[in-house]
Amino acid sequence: MTAIHRANFFLKIGVGLVLSTLAWLIPEWWAGAALSALVLITLWLVGTPGLRGYLRGAALLVLLVMASWLVNLSIQGVPVSEALTTGIKLASRLVTTTAAFFFIMATTSPGAILAACSAARLPPIATLTLSLLFGVIPMLQEDFARIADAQRARGMEIDEVGFLQRLRFALARGVPLLVQAIRMAHAISLTLELGGFDLGRKRTTWREVGLLVDSPSPRHVQENDP
Amino acid sequence: MLTIENAAVAYARGGDALERASLDVSSGTRHLVCGAAGSGKTTLLHLATGIIPRLITPERISGQVRIGGAATATADAEAIFGRVGYVAQSVEDQLWDLSLEDLIAFPLENRAVPPARLRERMGELIDGLKLRPLSGRRVLTLSGGERRMAALAAALATRPDLVVLDEPTTGLDPEARARLVAVLNGPELRNAALLMSAQDPGSLRSCTDIVTLLSGGTTNAPERAATLWPEDDRWRAAGILPPRHAPSPPPAPEPGAEVFGVAGLASMLARNDGQPVLRDVGFSLRAGEVVGLVGRNGAGKTTLIRTLLRLAQARHGRIILGGQDAGEWSPARRARSIAYLPQEMRRILFNMSVAEEIAFAMTAKSGMARDPDVAARCSEVLARYGLADHAETNPFALSARQQAVLGLVCAEAAGAPVAVLDEPLLGRDIAGRAHLERFLRTARENERAVLMVSHDLEMIDSLCPRLLVLDAGRITFDGPTRDGWSSPGFGALNWPAPAPGTPAPVPERA
Numbered sequence: 011m012t013a014i015h016r017a018n019f020f021l022k023i024g025v026g027l028v029l030s031t032l033a034w035l036i037p038e039w040w041a042g043a044a045l046s047a048l049v050l051i052t053l054w055l056v057g058t059p060g061l062r063g064y065l066r067g068a069a070l071l072v073l074l075v076m077a078s079w080l081v082n083l084s085i086q087g088v089p090v091s092e093a094l095t096t097g098i099k100l101a102s103r104l105v106t107t108t109a110a111f112f113f114i115m116a117t118t119s120p121g122a123i124l125a126a127c128s129a130a131r132l133p134p135i136a137t138l139t140l141s142l143l144f145g146v147i148p149m150l151q152e153d154f155a156r157i158a159d160a161q162r163a164r165g166m167e168i169d170e171v172g173f174l175q176r177l178r179f180a181l182a183r184g185v186p187l188l189v190q191a192i193r194m195a196h197a198i199s200l201t202l203e204l205g206g207f208d209l210g211r212k213r214t215t216w217r218e219v220g221l222l223v224d225s226p227s228p229r230h231v232q233e234n235d236p
Numbered sequence: 237m238l239t240i241e242n243a244a245v246a247y248a249r250g251g252d253a254l255e256r257a258s259l260d261v262s263s264g265t266r267h268l269v270c271g272a273a274g275s276g277k278t279t280l281l282h283l284a285t286g287i288i289p290r291l292i293t294p295e296r297i298s299g300q301v302r303i304g305g306a307a308t309a310t311a312d313a314e315a316i317f318g319r320v321g322y323v324a325q326s327v328e329d330q331l332w333d334l335s336l337e338d339l340i341a342f343p344l345e346n347r348a349v350p351p352a353r354l355r356e357r358m359g360e361l362i363d364g365l366k367l368r369p370l371s372g373r374r375v376l377t378l379s380g381g382e383r384r385m386a387a388l389a390a391a392l393a394t395r396p397d398l399v400v401l402d403e404p405t406t407g408l409d410p411e412a413r414a415r416l417v418a419v420l421n422g423p424e425l426r427n428a429a430l431l432m433s434a435q436d437p438g439s440l441r442s443c444t445d446i447v448t449l450l451s452g453g454t455t456n457a458p459e460r461a462a463t464l465w466p467e468d469d470r471w472r473a474a475g476i477l478p479p480r481h482a483p484s485p486p487p488a489p490e491p492g493a494e495v496f497g498v499a500g501l502a503s504m505l506a507r508n509d510g511q512p513v514l515r516d517v518g519f520s521l522r523a524g525e526v527v528g529l530v531g532r533n534g535a536g537k538t539t540l541i542r543t544l545l546r547l548a549q550a551r552h553g554r555i556i557l558g559g560q561d562a563g564e565w566s567p568a569r570r571a572r573s574i575a576y577l578p579q580e581m582r583r584i585l586f587n588m589s590v591a592e593e594i595a596f597a598m599t600a601k602s603g604m605a606r607d608p609d610v611a612a613r614c615s616e617v618l619a620r621y622g623l624a625d626h627a628e629t630n631p632f633a634l635s636a637r638q639q640a641v642l643g644l645v646c647a648e649a650a651g652a653p654v655a656v657l658d659e660p661l662l663g664r665d666i667a668g669r670a671h672l673e674r675f676l677r678t679a680r681e682n683e684r685a686v687l688m689v690s691h692d693l694e695m696i697d698s699l700c701p702r703l704l705v706l707d708a709g710r711i712t713f714d715g716p717t718r719d720g721w722s723s724p725g726f727g728a729l730n731w732p733a734p735a736p737g738t739p740a741p742v743p744e745r746a
Contacts, residue, residue: 119333119334119335119338119374120332120333120334120338121334121335121337121338124338124342124345128345145332145333148333149332149333149376152376156583157586159542159547159567160583160584160585160586161568161586162545162546162547162566162567162568162571163545163547163567163571163576163584164571164576164584164586164596164597164600164646165568165569165571165572165596165597165600165650166568166596166600167566167568167569167600168568169566169567169568170566170568182586182602183586185586185588186585186586186632189582189632193328193329194332196329197328197329197330197331197332198332199291200287200291200324200329200330201330201331201332201342203290203291203313203317204285204287204317204320204322204330204343205342205343205346205390206314206317206318206343206346206347206394207346208314208346211346211347211348212348213345213346213348214344214345214348214349214350214351214354215341215345215351216337216338216341216344216345216351216354216355216358225335225337225372226355
């Protein structure tokens with residue numbers, strides 16, 4: 011894991027917010043597109059896990075945004091070139107924003123978020139909310155993929171079929187995903203209760219938290235501790 | 237430390253309730269509750285930890301439960317949960333996406349333990365439970381046995397006064413079981429009260445002082461383990477196989493034609509050192525064969541199954557199904573020839589009723605449950621496995637044990653030439669074993685092959701005439717099971733061979 015991956019959660023959030031704000035303030039379509047391209051290249055260069063999957067989703071998002079704005083503005087009599095640049099501008103803003111926050115989710119574990127929040131002495135309720143907000147989405151993504159594997163393992167042909175059929179099978183994952191989400195919520199609440207998570211008591215952390223969130227080996231630290 | 241007096245629990249949806257349970261567990265004693273699946277063990281342990289009624293509210297509850305003198309229903313949460321360490325049977329139900337270190341540290345961080353002391357305690361547990369090789373790993377990526385040991389470390393982190401373990405040997409290989417027993421016998425729990433539940437008491441023998449049998453939601457009087465151990469009839473009366481269950485030698489049918497073959501299989505998935513998890517796996521299955529596969533936790537058994545089903549990519553190798561090269565078959569096409577039953581069936585359920593699950597297994601299509609032929613076959617197979625009343629039940633509403641039986645039903649109804657059973661949990665109580673043996677008998681009669689993956693060596697010994705040992709990415713033994721236990725391949729695992737009828741002496745506590 012690179013130092014950029016291990017950056018403090020709040021530092022990542024700060025950079026993500028700055029990039030998003032910048033994307034929505036830039037007036038020129040080409041500058042917005044360049045910024046989103048720069049963000050995507052950076053994500054590739056730093057080896058963001060799961061980038062390929064994100065790019066597939068982002069491509070679909072760009073396609074839908076471009077198509078809807080082209081149709082919408084063309085109906086209103088706006089020239090195609092102008093409609094195209096408007097579509098690019100909006101798609102770029104969305105890509106920059108989602109890419110920045112995808113990076114945070116893909117590289118920050120719930121443990122690292124808990125550590126950053128605890129070190130910042132945030133109230134436990136804020137710690138819990140942030141950990142769940144950024145930690146649960148990747149878990150649900152993994153469960154979604156696992157359910158797809160379950161469908162395959164039961165003989166459901168979801169790979170060698172058309173787009174609409176694939177979409178229908180993806181929707182069929184909704185019920186087991188819901189069940190899994192409920193179980194996950196139960197597991198987390200059980201862990202919190204049994205683990206003594208108390209909204210009235212500030213937590214400590216075993217990690218070393220600064221600009222980076224590091225995970226020292228407990229044995230190594232034990233040997234060097236007085 | 238723990239007192240349960242005349243407790244009764246009932247759920248609105250029924251199942252696993254307690255009729256009348258009493259239990260007394262003192263500090264420094266190790267108490268084992270044994271009973272068949274559905275006898276109410278988990279409900280009893282939930283009562284003992286305070287999870288019932290604080291986190292799970294049953295429809296009806298009566299009786300008294302006290303931990304260290306504090307009533308679990310009314311005392312402050314920290315007065316209860318601060319004194320209890322708990323590991324659930326389905327350990328996934330108490331894990332989320334944390335690293336090993338985060339999981340162990342979590343209860344200490346919540347109690348504001350200073351970082352230096354916190355790391356010291358983590359180091360003790362990681363080294364004490366020999367978890368160092370798992371350092372830095374996300375717990376959800378660990379194998380089932382590794383997860384259980386990680387959860388145990390987290391449960392022990394605060395040095396609880398009462399440790400409650402629900403089926404603690406589930407998913408553990410013999411080496412990990414020995415490690416678990418060493419921890420339970422060791423200084424970490426010397427002054428704690430230990431309460432465990434098990435369907436398979438054999439491996440917990442050396443860390444059990446008192447046994448309470450639980451049958452139909454009612455506890456029997458507690459007895460000294462040494463007294464109860466040889467009483468086979470008493471165990472059977474409680475619905476479970478006795479700890480010294482002497483397996484009957486499996487019949488050795490004439491092998492039929494080869495229905496499945498693997499040659500030179502290597503996985504794309506690699507270990508930290510870059511070596512593929514599976515390097516060169518080769519074996520074949522013949523019609524009517526029941527073959528056991530054993531290997532260490534993390535040896536690659538699940539990777540092998542996933543690669544056979546093409547849910548994980550193979551680096552190289554051939555897979556032959558029904559005489560055809562299945563290398564390019566889609567996962568779904570392979571799955572129609574290989575019925576797969578994972579340890580946790582709920583992971584592969586996605587239909588809205590039991591009947592639809594079975595209809596899907598038979599046809600690989602949704603919405604076929606109303607087809608008259610399919611419905612008739614579905615009713616017939618459900619009746620054979622005692623699930624006739626559950627045809628319209630949502631599969632997620634079934635108990636874990638019923639879901640496991642549903643897995644057998646689906647596999648039988650599918651009629652696939654090969655079935656892969658990953659650590660079936662049905663093998664240790666009498667009713668579950670009967671279902672499993674019925675499934676295997678039907679498979680033999682219909683010339684289907686079954687590959688059974690398990691750490692339960694006694695079960696493998698009694699049900700599988702042929703044994704495969706997976707080690708270092710290869711099959712290191714392939715032959716008759718009785719020869720396997722003395723083979724170099726099995727010897728390399730450093731596991732004790734199953735020795736029915738000759739239980740190890742009960743050692744004194746460390």
